[in-house]
Amino acid sequence: MSRNKIEKFIEKALDKMFQSVGFEKSDKQFMEQEDWYAQRTWTEEQEEKYKTWFIKQWKREFKASAHDAEKNFSWFNLMWGWKSAK
Numbered sequence: 001m002s003r004n005k006i007e008k009f010i011e012k013a014l015d016k017m018f019q020s021v022g023f024e025k026s027d028k029q030f031m032e033q034e035d036w037y038a039q040r041t042w043t044e045e046q047e048e049k050y051k052t053w054f055i056k057q058w059k060r061e062f063k064a065s066a067h068d069a070e071k072n073f074s075w076f077n078l079m080w081g082w083k084s085a086k
Contacts, residue, residue, distance in 0.1 A: 009061055013054055013076060020046050021082060041085040051077070 014026040021040045023030075030036055042050070051073055058069035 005061070009058070010076070013057070014080065016053060017050060017080070017082070020050050037080050038083050040082045042082045043085050047077075047081070047084065 011026070018024075018026045021042055030039075033039065054073045054076065055066065055069040058064055058072055059066065062068075064072075
C-alpha cells in the first residue's frame with residue numbers, strides 16, 4: 001500500500017466526512033483550529049452512514065477484507081471523527 005494512495009484516500013474520506021455535517025468539502029482553515037474535530041457533531045445515523053461508505057471505499061481502493069476496513073475506519077474515526085450528538 002503506497003503512502004500516496006493512503007493520503008489520497010484520507011483526503012477523500014475527510015471531504016466526505018465534512019460534507020456529512022454541512023461543509024462543501026474538507027476545510028483546511030477550519031482544521032487549523034485546536035480540537036477542530038470536536039467543533040461539530042453528527043448523529044448516530046450520520047456516523048453509521050459514513051462508516052458504511054468508508055468501509056466500502058476502503059475495501060475497493062485497497063482490495064482489503066471487511067475486517068481490515070473496519071479496523072482502519074476505527075482508527076480514522078478515533079483520530080478525526082466528529083463528536084457524537086447525544
